[in-house]
Each structure stands twice: as structure tokens, then as C-alpha cells.
Amino acid sequence: EVQLVESGGGLVQPGRALRLSCTASGFTFGDYAMSWFRQAPGKGLEWVGFIRSKVYGETTEYAASVEGRFTISRDDSKSIAYLQMNSLKTEDTAVYYCTRDRPSPMYDSSGYYFDYYYYMDVWGKGTTVTVSS
């Protein structure tokens, strides 16, 4: 069974750090890009960032709201993706989800493939992060 399990959430004071883990099973973890999302209480989904697979250089991209504070990494030997969160703010309080990503091809006006972006085909159950003094 394909599964993602997040862990590491909890209560943390503003300005402190926290590292979340996303442990994957049931598929070849190294073949996939992985994303992190969050959802503040009563709010919609917010994309946090993603990391590409090793084949694509394990490059990362982040939302502007977390750029410079959050870092995504991966350990393919352990099938784990990480979200290192530094300088936490109260507005980072949310449920954090990790996802397995699939490429969604993009075509130019002539119908030729030129790039891709990702959609999320598997979601973990989430872990709660509360930032409060």
C-alpha cells in the first residue's frame, strides 16, 4: 500500500525551529518529487515547497511566505522527506501535509511538450504544528 506518514509536529515557541519528517512506503521513493503543504485552522490549502528527485538534481522551490526560513531535503536511502522550519512565526501554525508528486506536462501553442509542473497523487494524514508562546 502506498503510504506517507508525517511526524515531528508539536508545540513550539516563536523564533524556534522544528523538523518534520515524511516517511514513505509502498513505492520507489527516489523516483518521485515530494511536496509539503499546510493548512491553517479553518483555512484552505497552502503550498509550502517541493523537492525534485535525484535525477532532477534534488532541486527545491518554496513559497514566498517560507523562503529563507524553511528547507526541504530528502534521504532516498530511508525513503524520508524532511521539512526543516526555522524562525517559526505564529502564522506558521497549521497542519502540515507531505505529498507524492506526479508530473503534469505543459505544451506550447503548437502542441509540443516543453516542461512540466506537479500535481499531488498521494497525501499523508498530516502533522500539527502549533507556534505559540
Next chain:
Amino acid sequence: QSVLTQPPSVSGAPGQRVTISCTGSSSNIGAGYDVHWYQQLPGTAPKLLIYGNSNRPSGVPDRFSGSKSGTSASLAISGLQAEDEADYYCQSYDSRLSGSVFGGGTKLTVL
């Protein structure tokens, strides 16, 4: 303010058909980028419902269908059931922002 606009809420009686719209612009849906839909049941994680505009992952009932036209996309749910009560989100890509964009979500209430 989400780049993709969804109605905050829709409702329907059991057995009815409802549609949820996802309105974008020429830099996202109108540029030809695919639209994907997610369902989030109360208290649970989101789940992929429709990918590539109109494709259903294995296990998703054929009561759910997706379509795209111009700068908008739609999710249709026919034969509405109580268990369909959930939040629904659309996703696409925006060339001006150079990244994925999401709708703000639509809460479906089954009357």
C-alpha cells in the same frame, strides 16, 4: 486572494447533480495548463479526485467528472450522496507566477 477562483460554497440534495467552477485567466487555465481537483472530507487529508482535467484515479466513482473550457474548469458530481460533503480544491499552473496555483476551495453541503 487565490489565483484560481472557486465559489465558497455549493449545495444540493441527495441524487442531484452539482458543479463547482474554477475560474482562472490567460496565464493559467486559459494558457492550456491542465487542471486537477482534490477532495478533502471533514477532518481528513486531501485526496486526488481528478487529474489532467478529466481523468479519475483508480477508486474514484464515475459520478465525479471534470472538464475544462477556455479560462475555466468545472467539477461535476452527479447522484449526490451524503458522503460527498467535503471541501473541493482546483489546481493548475500559472506562467506569470511560474508555479502551481490553487483555488480557495469550495464547501459542498448535501442537504
